[in-house]
Amino acid sequence: WKKDEFRNCNQTPFCKRARTRAPHSLDAPLSLDAASLAVSPDGSLTAALSHPSRPRPLLLRLSALPPHALRLQIDEDYSSNTPPHRRFHVPDVLLPDVEARTLHLSEPKTAGGVSTFALSSDVDVVVKHDPFELTVRRAGSGDPVLSFNSHGLFDFEPLQESKPEGETWEEHFRSHTDTRPRGPQSITFDVSFYGADFVYGLPEHGSTSLALRPSRGPGVEESEPYRLFNLDVFEYLHESPFGLYGSIPFMIAHGDGASSGFFWLNAAEMQIDVLAPGWDGSTSTENGQIDTLWMAEAGVVDAFFFVGSEPKDVIKQYISVTGTPSMPQQFAVAYHQCRWNYRDEEDVAGVDSGFDEHDIPYDVLWLDIEHTDGKRYFTWDRSAFPNPEEMQRKIADKGRKMVTIVDPHIKRDSSFHLHEEATAKGYYVKDATGKDFDGWCWPGASSYPDMLNPEIREWWADKFSYENYKGSTPTLYIWNDMNEPSVFNGPEVTMPRDAIHYGDVEHRELHNAYGYYFHMATADGLLKRGEGKDRPFVLSRAFFAGSQRYGAVWTGDNSADWDHLKSSIPMVLTLGLTGMTFSGADIGGFFGNPEPDLLVRWYQVGAFYPFFRGHAHHDTRRREPWLFGERRTALMREAIHMRYSLLPYYYTLFREASVTGVPVLRPLWLEFPDDKETYNNGEAFMVGPGLLAQGIYEDGQKSVSVYLPGKELWYNLRNGSPYKGSVLHKLEVSEDSIPSFQRAGTIVPRKDRFRRSSTQMLNDPYTLVIALNSSSAAEGELYVDDGKSYDYQQGAFIHRRFVFADNKLTSMNIAPKNLGNKKFSTECVIERIIILGLSSGSKTAIVEPGNQEVEIELGPISLRSGLSSVAPTVRKPNVRVVDDWTIRIA
Amino acid sequence: AVLDLALLGCLGADEAYFRGGVIRCRDGSGKFTRDKLNDDFCDCPDGTDEPGTSACPEGKFYCQNAGHSPITIFSSRVNDGICDCCDGSDEYDSNVTCKNTCWEAGKAAREKLKKKVATYKSGAIIRNQEVQKAKVAFAKDEAELTKLKGEEKILQGLVDKLKEQKRLIEKAEEEERIRKEQEEKRMKEAAEKQATEEKKTSDASQEVDSQETHANVQEDESKVDAHHDGHATGHENQTPESESSVEQHDPERQDDISTKAGPGDESPAKETSAAPTKEQESTPADAEGLSREELGRLVASRWTGEKVDEVSKDDKNEHESEHDMPEPSEETHEDESDVPEPAEDSYSGYHSEVEDDRHKYDDEDFSHESEDEYADDHDEHVGSYKSDDDQKGDDHSDLTASGQASWLDKIQQTVQNVLQAFNFFKTPVNLSEASRVRKEYDDASSKLSKIQSRISTLTDKLKHDFGKEKEFYYFYDQCFESKEGKYVYKVCPFKKASQVEGHSTTSLGRWDKFEESYRVMQFSNGDRCWNGPDRSLKVRLRCGLSNELNGVEEPSRCEYVAVLSTPALCVEEKLKELEQKLEGMSLNQRGHDEL
Known part of the structure; x- marks a missing residue:
């Protein structure tokens, strides 16, 4: 990591200015002009914000979005005293129907310089006029939930017509000059969360802590705010508030009995302080209040207050404005094998057959930048890959897919048609002088398509057609890397802030969203290629709020050490809380050679990541899972098999995420919001509502403390042993797996036959694992569709709920009717039902309809040899998953 | 043929195992009734009860493949929609229909195997010849070593004697010198003050010397x-x-x-x-x-x-x-x-010790009496050449030459004469006799060092493991080359491996050992890679009629692999094994013909 190459807050004038300001000390605090306050025809509330010393008033707009979200917009008033430029509003991030869903607000009640209006039946908003301050509170109790500017730090630098005499707007960092032709335009404000013990979110930062640690105030030593600025950071630290590849300006607060959230839609550089109690000199340690300071270099205020009150509600509220995660194809949820680089077709064939020889399943083989002709994307190095179609076909014959990399930097090479075309059409981002921006990346001199422009995105999307992308086939998917964008010779290894985009937008204004638009264009390209019938798979490194709609992300170039393994879980959990549930870290660590034991542990932890991929730098030794001796091969095979057996469960969870936004991998507190012990647990995690796993993050660790929340029992996934809830268990660490448990009261669907890839598991029978709770009941779900198309949107899927109660297991249909006229069916049956915690010595079960008797015997919880038979198992009920049925334990 | 579902996927010889009414899981974990055999539900975790289905994760499926070779596949391949057995028996209940390709595939496989057998046959003959020769040559090396050690002992004795003689002479000379000096001292005592001035002059001249040395160094640096x-x-x-x-x-x-x-x-x-x-x-x-x-x-x-x-x-x-x-x-x-510039230092570190030896020999003034025996042998090897250090094989030939006994006798005789002729007690020392002793000492110790260096070379060579039958003996003096793109790869077994591009050479490793029972040659600790491991090379050996290096690759950063075909790997047992396999395939084929 090269610390010097990145700006800290003190080297960033807007941050330094805002951060050193004392509460309530602003020269020109904004106040609301009461006379201007009105409900506009679209149902929102508008008013002017002003101060006598300011050149123009600002326009305030407040609107309500069901359920329980307040939107606050503040911008220049362009109707009068026209400011010199339009500030940038980030387009295409909010769902298109957000405006249409806006509620009609009631007329506010104004008295004593305070206006109040109802957001919903139980939440109201209090607006203080001078200075402007806003509080969202529970209507009944009057308890505040969130507030804006309660510390008087709200500042909005107005755009200036011209540079004042004797002042320079230029900024310098290292050898780079930012001309800043539009001068200062930053925005700062404070937001307070009430009833909160911790705040979470704001990816992406390296951290082993799930909760955001205070960044300023008493007891904080290294004082640097959380930076949101998409950067390609070489050998990033596992513990640092500095910005990484993606930015989501969304924060969730959670405490005993309350959760809330705050989202600021702004793509400029942002710095956020989490303030430790007493930061403002106040001695009162008000319990459960967390103050935060938000600073952005440019843009407008377009912020959302989410009221909760359950943590899942906050996520759903955020998702309701930024969109649900896209439903991945089945293969994408399985294991991916990547390396920089699989050299040639022979290498690809060798790795592919290596998996078969060792009976290790995988679904996708990846090709990094070397597969191209001189880093010209959409081309092939024909000496290494003379027959790419043939190669893909061979892989596809085993039901597998391939992924190639397509980055945004385009080689400035007059013989490269893509470059010629982009140049001719004027599709590149421009530098401050108006010429095509020329930066340095893998191919050498490169330019970057201006992805902000919808026309250019359309053009880019067309490049993925089979006709345009020679050598591509329907089983080839795409990987977007370097889209922060990474510019090797740019300031902070990215694009200069004064570069110019479509609509005269400065790069500083949209920087954090560049990768988002690129990801979007690529995903649209795959969608077009498949004529809207094939769900795209695009992995991106850069991301922004809303990226969940376009595909998966990973945590970038991590390192092969235990600390990076440890930080991967808080990082993935944080991404999940902020919408990006389809994420994972490179298994084994990108840089460096993992010790074999670390690699094994990484597979055991990584097999639970929503996005499960092994990857490595080209200077590292080969690390395909069979290269470290028989024992370790067996352990890694077992970890990958575990994931494959849980694919039905994972796919069902991805379905849930695609509908509600509730992530696949969840912090414990998302499932146990009242259990304080879980609030800052970043080492353990839930997979859906049913499974809990605890990573092992130390070499040679002998024992581990695992906190199992809730009142119910937990069953060890490998041997079925029960453990009490609400207890910190000290467990012996086994090399076989990381500690993992099924929560009593849940039912987990599995497929226990191991095939070469998920494709061959299509018709395989299911196993249901039922863990009974203290009332001998349990429930769970199974979602199945064709695994690849959008037919599910027209009703072509199976969605079952399994309920076990009164010694009877019932399967019921929970698919909503009238979604469409498409149907999905399967002959798949349930071959085995394992019931953990069943007390009776029952020997038979009766299947209805049919009144058929089947055996119950003791069976193993997992079919791997050497494990004893521990649980009552219904043998071959062979009921179809599409049907309604009951199985009664006799 | 009638498909017996119950016995599907089980090895013919195992059918007896499943005959009883209650069958035990092979791993002893339990038992099952015959009606649960292949009932598509896993009862034995080891897969005993499901030889023909995919129900058990650890199971194996046997396909007969009449017309080709029978194989055993993972049970996960059964009915997965992909044809794995050439007879298609693994997809008896899936949505694909597999054509029986065993006949064609078997034929092709047999042809391939036949060719392989033929290669092994011819290779084995070459190998046997080589082994015979190698054994002789190895024995000869050993004999030479023994002989040299004997000679070394004798010569060491002579050198010791001469050294002692020389010491005595020098002692006598020294005493004489001191005596003379003391005489002179006495004579000079009168002019002592003058002597002090002389000393000053000598200091000045020393200064001039050191300046000269400095100039030399500078010249070297500017070259660099x-x-x-x-x-x-x-x-x-x-x-x-x-x-x-x-x-x-x-x-x-x-x-x-x-x-x-x-x-x-x-x-x-x-x-x-x-x-x-x-x-x-x-x-x-x-x-x-x-x-x-x-x-x-x-x-x-x-x-x-x-x-x-x-x-x-x-x-x-x-x-x-x-x-x-x-x-x-x-x-x-x-x-x-x-x-x-540190190149000189690393130079010696990089080149093998053998080459350093060569330099020693280059300085020798041996008369090249005879014998190009080694060179003749080497010419027989195709696609390879003698390693750099072969030249020294000629240089030391005089030591191994047939006439060697005479030089040792001669030297012994001469020394004897010298020793006898010399008279210690004669004073002053006879100058011509003293110089003869010195010359004889120099000659003898030079011979001795040559013999010692030859002994060390031979010992170095013979300490290597040349294989069970010394089949790799001739690899010692050979290097193999392969051109891949702009690089030439050089592999010198028992010594080193390198990658050459133009004039620049990168070490891929020094000889480490044989691995996998002489099927792999490992070279380790080559030049270091930035951000990577030290370079290394694994050379996989396989049977071929001549020594040919090819297929050099770098699957992992700075970890190279290559293939070397060599008759040394054409072993009889493997030949027999292949012949049996071929026979088996032919039988299987005839069985197919009968159907």
Whole structure:
């Protein structure tokens, strides 16, 4: 990591200015002009914000979005005293129907310089006029939930017509000059969360802590705010508030009995302080209040207050404005094998057959930048890959897919048609002088398509057609890397802030969203290629709020050490809380050679990541899972098999995420919001509502403390042993797996036959694992569709709920009717039902309809040899998953 | 044929195992009734009860493949929609129909196997001849070693005697000198003051001496600098050709250049010298001095580990010296020429000890009496050549020559004469006799050192493991080459392996050992890779009619693999095994014909 190459807050004038300001000390605090306050025809509330010393008033707009979200917009008033430029509003991030869903607000009640209006039946908003301050509170109790500017730090630098005499707007960092032709335009404000013990979110930062640690105030030593600025950071630290590849300006607060959230839609550089109690000199340690300071270099205020009150509600509220995660194809949820680089077709064939020889399943083989002709994307190095179609076909014959990399930097090479075309059409981002921006990346001199422009995105999307992308086939998917964008010779290894985009937008204004638009264009390209019938798979490194709609992300170039393994879980959990549930870290660590034991542990932890991929730098030794001796091969095979057996469960969870936004991998507190012990647990995690796993993050660790929340029992996934809830268990660490448990009261669907890839598991029978709770009941779900198309949107899927109660297991249909006229069916049956915690010595079960008797015997919880038979198992009920049925334990 | 579902997928010989009403799981974990055999539900975790279905994760499925060879596949392949057995028996209940391809595939496989058997047959004959010869040659080496050790002992005795004699002579001479000195001293005592002045003069002359030495050193340094300038020019032009052309301008100095410029030679020095450079780089001042393009290359090189002016990752095997430089820039390159050139040091570290031996022999003034026996042998090996150090085989031939007994006798006789002739007690010492003793001592000890060096060479050679039947004996004096793109790979078994590009040589490793029962030659501890391991090479051996190196690859950064075909691997047992397999396949084929 090269610390010097990145700006800290003190080297960033807007941050330094805002951060050193004392509460309530602003020269020109904004106040609301009461006379201007009105409900506009679209149902929102508008008013002017002003101060006598300011050149123009600002326009305030407040609107309500069901359920329980307040939107606050503040911008220049362009109707009068026209400011010199339009500030940038980030387009295409909010769902298109957000405006249409806006509620009609009631007329506010104004008295004593305070206006109040109802957001919903139980939440109201209090607006203080001078200075402007806003509080969202529970209507009944009057308890505040969130507030804006309660510390008087709200500042909005107005755009200036011209540079004042004797002042320079230029900024310098290292050898780079930012001309800043539009001068200062930053925005700062404070937001307070009430009833909160911790705040979470704001990816992406390296951290082993799930909760955001205070960044300023008493007891904080290294004082640097959380930076949101998409950067390609070489050998990033596992513990640092500095910005990484993606930015989501969304924060969730959670405490005993309350959760809330705050989202600021702004793509400029942002710095956020989490303030430790007493930061403002106040001695009162008000319990459960967390103050935060938000600073952005440019843009407008377009912020959302989410009221909760359950943590899942906050996520759903955020998702309701930024969109649900896209439903991945089945293969994408399985294991991916990547390396920089699989050299040639022979290498690809060798790795592919290596998996078969060792009976290790995988679904996708990846090709990094070397597969191209001189880093010209959409081309092939024909000496290494003379027959790419043939190669893909061979892989596809085993039901597998391939992924190639397509980055945004385009080689400035007059013989490269893509470059010629982009140049001719004027599709590149421009530098401050108006010429095509020329930066340095893998191919050498490169330019970057201006992805902000919808026309250019359309053009880019067309490049993925089979006709345009020679050598591509329907089983080839795409990987977007370097889209922060990474510019090797740019300031902070990215694009200069004064570069110019479509609509005269400065790069500083949209920087954090560049990768988002690129990801979007690529995903649209795959969608077009498949004529809207094939769900795209695009992995991106850069991301922004809303990226969940376009595909998966990973945590970038991590390192092969235990600390990076440890930080991967808080990082993935944080991404999940902020919408990006389809994420994972490179298994084994990108840089460096993992010790074999670390690699094994990484597979055991990584097999639970929503996005499960092994990857490595080209200077590292080969690390395909069979290269470290028989024992370790067996352990890694077992970890990958575990994931494959849980694919039905994972796919069902991805379905849930695609509908509600509730992530696949969840912090414990998302499932146990009242259990304080879980609030800052970043080492353990839930997979859906049913499974809990605890990573092992130390070499040679002998024992581990695992906190199992809730009142119910937990069953060890490998041997079925029960453990009490609400207890910190000290467990012996086994090399076989990381500690993992099924929560009593849940039912987990599995497929226990191991095939070469998920494709061959299509018709395989299911196993249901039922863990009974203290009332001998349990429930769970199974979602199945064709695994690849959008037919599910027209009703072509199976969605079952399994309920076990009164010694009877019932399967019921929970698919909503009238979604469409498409149907999905399967002959798949349930071959085995394992019931953990069943007390009776029952020997038979009766299947209805049919009144058929089947055996119950003791069976193993997992079919791997050497494990004893521990649980009552219904043998071959062979009921179809599409049907309604009951199985009664006799 | 009737498909017996219950016995599907089980090896013919195992059918008996499943005959009973209650059958035990093979791993002893339980038992099952016969109606649960292949009932598509896993009862034995080891898969005993499901030889024909995919129900057990640890199961194996047997396909007969009449017309070809029977195989056993993972049960996960059963009914998965992919044809694995050429008879299609693994897809008896899936949505695909597999054609029986055993006949064609079997035929092709048999043809292939036949060819392999033929190769093994001819190879085995060559191998046997080689083994016989190797055994003889090895025995000869051993005999020579024994003999040399005997001679060494005798010669050592003579040298010791002569040394003692020499010592006595010198002692006598010394006493005489002291005596004379004392005489002179007495004579000079009168003129002592004058002597002090003389001393001053002598000091002055010493000063002049040291100045001369200094001048020499400087001259050496400027030579090095000149070379470095040439190197840097090459980089600026960004073409490896220009670099080599610089070297070719001065053919006389080529040797000198290639050793000095060899990246292998330089790399250790670069690593040390580059470390402080790396530090500097991280300071803003340094980066600010770079042009925008240089900065781009510099940053890219962090990920690629490459030289800045080769930022693109295309070149998988680019000039190795460039890998070895952590994040260099033109500036750092310039800096390096200021660093004292360590090439001489690394030179000796890099070249094998054998070559150092050669230099010793080169200085010898032996009369080349006879025998090119080794050279003759080597000519028989196709696709290989003698290793560099073979020349010394000629140099020491006089030691092994048939006439050797006579020189030893002669020397013994001469020494005897000298010793007898010399009279210790005669004073002053007879000068001509003393010089004869000295000469004889010099001659004898020079012979002794030659013999000792030959002994050490032979011992070094014979300590190696040449295989169970000494089948790799002749590898000792051979190197094998393969050209892959712009590189030539050189593999010298028992010594070293290298990658050569033009005049630059990168060590891929020194001989480590045989692995996998003589099927792999491992070379380890080659030149270090930046951000990677020390280079290493695994040479996989396989049976072939001649020694041929090919298929050199680098599957992992700086970990090379290659294949060497050699008759040494054409072993009889393997031949028998292949013949049996062929026979089995033919039988299977006939069985198919009958159907």
